[in-house]
Amino acid sequence: MTATRAKVPAKRADAQRSIEAILDAAIRSLSRNPEASVSEIAKTAGVGRVTVYGHFPNRADLVEAAMTRAIADGHAGLEAVDLSGDPREALARLIDSSWQLVSQSRSLLTAAQDVLSPGRIRELHAGPVERVEGLVERGRAEGVFRTDLPTTWLVGVLHSIMHSAADEINAGRLTPDVAADYIAATALSAFTPPSLAG
Amino acid sequence: MTATRAKVPAKRADAQRSIEAILDAAIRSLSRNPEASVSEIAKTAGVGRVTVYGHFPNRADLVEAAMTRAIADGHAGLEAVDLSGDPREALARLIDSSWQLVSQSRSLLTAAQDVLSPGRIRELHAGPVERVEGLVERGRAEGVFRTDLPTTWLVGVLHSIMHSAADEINAGRLTPDVAADYIAATALSAFTPPSLAG
Structure with a gap:
């Protein structure tokens, strides 16, 4: 692979840097405004619209690539959360870190929901979801999490509680500082x- | 009021019947396909597009009126649920009936979400939400529901668990027959x- 890499023409390395800059700009722009246009994203990236379309044939492709990148970055951050020890405490730590990501990515997620199917959005989240599933499975095996409902259901419930928190914040009924505690x-x-239970 | 009603010209009574037929058709059409067009709805109602536009200036107005009507009808049905006795059992009964409505109205809700703000959709649900809030408040007063989290939060959580169930069914990970039990x-x-709790 190193030999192949060394042969990559300078042009391709430039293209790669251009793609990275466009994805960074897309994440920043869509996180401010889920309806950010390709022109706005190009401007933020400091490139022309034609350059963006050269890499991403349409806005939906660009939004999907930005969402994929943001999830990969977020997932890397979540990998750092210690999931050992009491599964309940580990879950509270994971919720705390996940919530920050969900909260920051609401606008980007709205943008993604406008152009991608729910199934595709779920596929993109497969990595982070697997980690939660693993922890829930361990908690079930250790008898601290319930086994009368399926793991996939419990993970879905956690996901929906987080999005409920974001909705409550948007509606002015919840302040961001207590959200992670409420969710946990x-x-x-x-x-x-x-x-x-009692 | 009776005197006034008797004076309503036949033309106005016809218009009222036409509106009812259009709203019924809109609920039926949007429940099958959230992207149903005004033409499709008009055809289902057995009237022309011009007649629909005569009552509803644009598709968004029609979707909002259909959603308002569907919620009012659903709310009337929920009023029949007995909320007396043990608040936990009353909540399980209310979930069972509410879930049927949520489940049937998914497609219509998707249509509404495309054209109405989340705030407006929440306003339309104010009636049904108040009934749940009243039950949660009673359960809190009787010590069977938690008071360390606000009532609005708990109601929001219940709402999001129901929508999570609908998502899980759409994703093929949950069968409709067990959904109400899982939610409760x-x-x-x-x-x-x-x-x-333990």
Whole structure:
């Protein structure tokens, strides 16, 4: 692979840098405004529209690439969260970090939902979802998370509680500073085995 | 009012019947296809497009009126649910009936989300939401629902769990027959006071 890499023409390396700059600009622009146009993104990236269209045939392709990149970056950050020890405490730590990402990415997600199918958006999230699933499975095996409902259901519930928090913040009924605590308190109760509840 | 009603010209009564037929057709058409056009809705109602536009200046107005009507009809049905007795059992009954409505109205809601703001959609749901809030408040007063999180948050969580169920069904990971039970089991755990949980 190193030999191949060394042969990459300078032109291709330039193209790669241009793509990176466009994706960075797309993430920044769409995070401010989910309806940001290709022209705005090009301007933020410091390139012309024609250059953007040279790499991404249409806006939907660009939004999908930006979303893919943002999820990959976020997933890398979540990898740093320590998931060892008590699964309940590990889940609270993971929620705290995940929530920051969900909260920052709301506008980008809105942009993605406008151009991608729910199935495609789920596919893009497969990496982060797998990590949550692994933790939930461990908690079930250790008897601290419920087993009367499927793991996929519990992960879906956690996901929807996070988006509910974002909706409540948008509606002015929740302040961002308490959101992670509310989400964790709710999810941990929802995940508790019924036999352990009152 | 009776005197006034008797004076309503036949023309106005006809217009009212025409509006009812259009709204019925809009609910039916949008429940099959959230992108149903005004032409399709007019055809289903057995009237011309011009007649529809005579009552609803544009498609968004028509979708909003259809959504308003569907919620009013659904709300009337929910009023029949007995909310007395143990708040947990009452909540399970309310979830069972509400879920049928949410499940049937997914396509219509998608249509509404395309043309109405989240704030407007929330306003339209104010009636049904108030009823849930009243039940949650009673459960809190009786010590069976948690008070460490606000009522609005708990109602939002219930709402998002229902929509999560609809997403899971669409994704083929949940069968409709168990959905109401999953939603109730999850919400009741999430609503349990932490002091009563294990």
